[in-house]
Amino acid sequence: xxxxxxxxxxxxxxxxxxxxxxxxxxxxxxxxxxxxxxxxxxxxxxxxxxxxxxxxxxxxxxxxxxxxxxxxxxxxxxxxxxxxxxxxxxxxxxxxxxxxxxxxxxxx
Amino acid sequence: xxxxxxxxxxxxxxxxxxxxxxxxxxxxxxxxxxxxxxxxxxxxxxxxxxxxxxxxxxxxxxxxxxxxxxxxxxxxxxxxxxxxxxxxxxxxxxxxxxxxxxxxxxxxxxxxxxxxxxxxxxx
Numbered sequence: 001x002x003x004x005x006x007x008x009x010x011x012x013x014x015x016x017x018x019x020x021x022x023x024x025x026x027x028x029x030x031x032x033x034x035x036x037x038x039x040x041x042x043x044x045x046x047x048x049x050x051x052x053x054x055x056x057x058x059x060x061x062x063x064x065x066x067x068x069x070x071x072x073x074x075x076x077x078x079x080x081x082x083x084x085x086x087x088x089x090x091x092x093x094x095x096x097x098x099x100x101x102x103x104x105x106x107x108x
Numbered sequence: 109x110x111x112x113x114x115x116x117x118x119x120x121x122x123x124x125x126x127x128x129x130x131x132x133x134x135x136x137x138x139x140x141x142x143x144x145x146x147x148x149x150x151x152x153x154x155x156x157x158x159x160x161x162x163x164x165x166x167x168x169x170x171x172x173x174x175x176x177x178x179x180x181x182x183x184x185x186x187x188x189x190x191x192x193x194x195x196x197x198x199x200x201x202x203x204x205x206x207x208x209x210x211x212x213x214x215x216x217x218x219x220x221x222x223x224x225x226x227x228x229x230x231x
């Protein structure tokens with residue numbers, strides 16, 4: 001199975017900060033990567049697919065990049081609504097679909 | 109608007125069974141594969157099972173293979189997860205999720221999720 005590793009596990013930031021989360025795959029996954037946002041007590045919500053395609057309705061301050069084994073999710077200017085946990089997911093070799101362990105973005 | 113409404117979570121004893129349901133609306137249910145994903149409270153996401161649009165392709169995580177059975181009823185726009193021989197380590201929130209395509213295969217992600225339902229396995 002492909003292992004997905006996110007860093008950092010926790011990120012403390014302020015409103016207006018630029019935030020970058022990294023996701024690394026244990027082998028090349030081309031651009032078959034999705035990013036999800038999850039708020040406490042809620043289901044994950046798809047933000048980005050195919051490494052860089054923003055889902056409809058997702059604010060443009062979110063962006064994704066990367067290919068192969070290294071990917072990033074960037075929030076250009078953190079909004080209060082963005083404090084949440086973010087997960088990457090590979091779908092290059094599936095099943096099984098595998099997720100990173102999550103990155104919690106908390107208020108500094 | 110896509111809606112996935114889940115039901116069936118409960119407290120059950122080890123070794124017992126439970127069936128989860130996921131009622132879909134807002135899209136053509138029988139065009140898409142569906143999945144179950146679980147999350148131990150406070151932990152990460154684990155894919156559990158997937159089923160293609162016509163139930164012709166079904167897959168399971170090794171951790172549940174032989175104990176869990178996924179099924180769907182396209183006439184009722186519903187997805188199910190039958191969980192047998194439950195173990196304490198199966199305790200988690202269970203989410204149903206809609207695939208972006210009809211088959212259970214590489215190259216597709218999950219574009220809508222149910223609200224989740226808690227399964228607690230404890231004596």
